[in-house]
Amino acid sequence: MLNINNLQVEVGGTHIIKGLTLQVPAGEVHAIMGPNGAGKSTLSYALTGRDGYDVIGGTATLNGEDLLDLAPEERAAKGLFLSFQYPLEIPGVPTLTFLRTALNAQRKARGEGEISVPDFMKLSRDVAKRLGVTPEMMKRPLNVGFSGGEKKRMEIYQMALLDPRFMILDETDSGLDIDALKVVSEGVNALRGPDKGMLVITHYQRLLDHIKPDRVHVLAGGRIVDSGGPELALALEADGYDRYKDAA
Amino acid sequence: MALAEVRLLAGEEALLNALPHTEAGEAARAHFTAAGLPNRRVEAFKWTDVRAALAEGIPEADGSAGLIPACLQDALVLDFAAEGFGLEGEKDQGLIIETEDSLELEGAGPLAMLAAGFAPRAVVLRVTQSQDRPVVLRRHPGAPMRVRLELEAGTRLTLIDTGLATAGLSTGLLEIEIGADAELVRYSLQNGGTGAIDLTHAAVTVADTGRYHAIALMFGGKLARAETQVLLAGEEANCLIHGAYLLSGSTHADMTTKVVHAGPNGQTRELFKGAVQDRARGVFQGKILVERAAQKTDARQNHHALMLSEGAEIDAKPELEIYADDVQCAHGNTIGALDDQALFYMRQRGIPEAQAKALLVQAFVTDVFDAIEHEGVRDWFSGLARAWLEASSS
Numbered sequence: 001m002l003n004i005n006n007l008q009v010e011v012g013g014t015h016i017i018k019g020l021t022l023q024v025p026a027g028e029v030h031a032i033m034g035p036n037g038a039g040k041s042t043l044s045y046a047l048t049g050r051d052g053y054d055v056i057g058g059t060a061t062l063n064g065e066d067l068l069d070l071a072p073e074e075r076a077a078k079g080l081f082l083s084f085q086y087p088l089e090i091p092g093v094p095t096l097t098f099l100r101t102a103l104n105a106q107r108k109a110r111g112e113g114e115i116s117v118p119d120f121m122k123l124s125r126d127v128a129k130r131l132g133v134t135p136e137m138m139k140r141p142l143n144v145g146f147s148g149g150e151k152k153r154m155e156i157y158q159m160a161l162l163d164p165r166f167m168i169l170d171e172t173d174s175g176l177d178i179d180a181l182k183v184v185s186e187g188v189n190a191l192r193g194p195d196k197g198m199l200v201i202t203h204y205q206r207l208l209d210h211i212k213p214d215r216v217h218v219l220a221g222g223r224i225v226d227s228g229g230p231e232l233a234l235a236l237e238a239d240g241y242d243r244y245k246d247a248a
Numbered sequence: 249m250a251l252a253e254v255r256l257l258a259g260e261e262a263l264l265n266a267l268p269h270t271e272a273g274e275a276a277r278a279h280f281t282a283a284g285l286p287n288r289r290v291e292a293f294k295w296t297d298v299r300a301a302l303a304e305g306i307p308e309a310d311g312s313a314g315l316i317p318a319c320l321q322d323a324l325v326l327d328f329a330a331e332g333f334g335l336e337g338e339k340d341q342g343l344i345i346e347t348e349d350s351l352e353l354e355g356a357g358p359l360a361m362l363a364a365g366f367a368p369r370a371v372v373l374r375v376t377q378s379q380d381r382p383v384v385l386r387r388h389p390g391a392p393m394r395v396r397l398e399l400e401a402g403t404r405l406t407l408i409d410t411g412l413a414t415a416g417l418s419t420g421l422l423e424i425e426i427g428a429d430a431e432l433v434r435y436s437l438q439n440g441g442t443g444a445i446d447l448t449h450a451a452v453t454v455a456d457t458g459r460y461h462a463i464a465l466m467f468g469g470k471l472a473r474a475e476t477q478v479l480l481a482g483e484e485a486n487c488l489i490h491g492a493y494l495l496s497g498s499t500h501a502d503m504t505t506k507v508v509h510a511g512p513n514g515q516t517r518e519l520f521k522g523a524v525q526d527r528a529r530g531v532f533q534g535k536i537l538v539e540r541a542a543q544k545t546d547a548r549q550n551h552h553a554l555m556l557s558e559g560a561e562i563d564a565k566p567e568l569e570i571y572a573d574d575v576q577c578a579h580g581n582t583i584g585a586l587d588d589q590a591l592f593y594m595r596q597r598g599i600p601e602a603q604a605k606a607l608l609v610q611a612f613v614t615d616v617f618d619a620i621e622h623e624g625v626r627d628w629f630s631g632l633a634r635a636w637l638e639a640s641s642s
Contacts, residue, residue: 050596087593
């Protein structure tokens with residue numbers, strides 16, 4: 001599914017990701033943990049193609065297709081979704097307009113027909129109900145005036161609606177209280193499937209109690225410095241990241 | 249002002265020769281012969297150089313006056329063409345239309361004088377009863393317009409004025425008197441080609457509790473300038489001016505406004521939004537003057553513009569001048585680029601860059617149109633803005 005090989009990324013001339021190799025097979029959820037400044041967000045932006053995140057070496061493919069030469073919207077149409085650590089507010093664009101535009105743009109890029117308005121309305125309502133997104137939230141401009149928790153819920157709502165093949169969750173637990181964390185986690189777990197993959201980026205183990213990973217990787221100094229099963233996350237929670245200081 | 253030695257350019261000479269031999273035409277000729285056309289050395293025209301635009305003479309008129317949109321099929325249409333003034337449709341009771349060969353000039357400044365000079369006569373509209381049907385003033389390519397509009401106390405009128413020439417010099421002068429508790433709602437549309445020079449001036453006086461609400465949409469031309477001067481003469485007079493300019497290619501649009509609060513308890517709301525790309529140039533000059541007698545004035549002015557290309561230019565001059573001590577006045581002015589983060593966020597969701605930009609710009613300008621009460625006109629203006637965005641992003 002997602003295949004990253006010896007990835008090197010520069011941001012503003014600073015070398016941040018220094019030879020990162022990672023495979024996430026279809027059907028699996030992998031967690032990436034690491035201290036602040038390890039390059040976790042840089043990895044998610046480089047994979048999704050944000051300007052200013054310059055890939056200077058290595059490869060990244062999704063189901064065998066090269067990602068790095070594609071525009072961000074083309075990567076999205078291939079099924080790559082990033083749940084942002086800090087979701088943006090888009091004033092003046094109603095949430096439903098935004099989502100229908102995004103969904104239809106992706107369908108168009110894949111050579112599929114547009115979704116009809118009634119079908120879209122039904123889909124958006126069904127998904128909203130599952131995630132506790134109120135009709136009031138859907139009518140407002142996207143994320144404008146939303147609390148931190150509402151924004152994260154809205155990210156997962158978008159994810160469920162767009163039905164991507166590979167999902168990157170960047171610090172999805174930050175800003176969530178325990179009830180919101182449960183709702184969001186349930187929403188994420190519902191999107192797991194045999195033909196889907198997920199990369200969960202987090203600083204804390206807490207999220208992984210709710211979204212159980214198949215593998216846990218430690219990112220430090222721009223490289224994967226350790227990998228293991230879910231028990232690795234528990235060890236990190238107990239011991240912290242100090243022992244990786246020199247590994248980087 | 250009387251500079252003895254103003255050397256006129258060939259274009260200015262041609263323009264002066266084209267002025268008709270009417271009283272107003274002669275007055276304009278005398279003025280511009282002495283002072284020359286407004287140019288960048290004159291403070292009020294430093295960004296909109298009329299002399300330079302007309303340096304090669306008056307461009308030949310081209311284009312059409314435009315079709316009346318379906319939402320205004322019931323409107324009374326007044327046509328201002330090079331051949332003269334025409335009326336389409338039956339007028340209702342309470343609207344009197346006359347023409348006057350000679351009227352004292354109410355507007356101020358060179359554009360008012362120029363527009364008065366070119367108009368062979370003034371069309372006078374008197375509203376003695378509120379009008380349900382809107383009135384459309386349709387300016388044809390290369391044609392002058394002068395309209396005096398008087399709203400008697402308590403009456404209401406919706407006015408739409410359009411100038412859509414692709415080329416030529418079009419001028420317009422609106423002298424508007426809004427009586428006590430009367431209301432004028434005005435929607436203006438200007439869309440010009442690269443050969444169009446469009447110069448308009450509106451001079452508005454508002455009596456006690458009268459209301460002037462105006463929403464304008466400009467796409468610019470070789471040179472387009474819409475001036476509005478509002479005098480809130482009475483108590484509790486109300487003024488709302490919204491404007492949007494959407495410019496691409498090498499077009500130029502200028503929205504210049506001056507609102508004078510002369511009576512107490514008045515209110516002004518100004519909101520201007522612009523989006524400019526390629527080598528186009530947008531100009532906003534807005535002044536609010538609160539006289540000593542205008543206590544309890546509540547005035548707000550906002551101008552926000554987006555630069556969509558490196559070569560684009562936006563010039564803004566917001567001004568508040570306040571002589572009363574018990575007032576609430578505020579203004580805000582920003583010029584910036586589209587938010588890169590928002591753009592990336594939208595693209596990450598699969599929306600192509602051009603479409604994402606168009607959505608963001610549309611969202612940016614849309615609150616200018618929110619004040620349009622006429623649903624059909626609101627859809628019309630929004631649709632024109634959307635079409636511009638689609639054309640400029642493809």
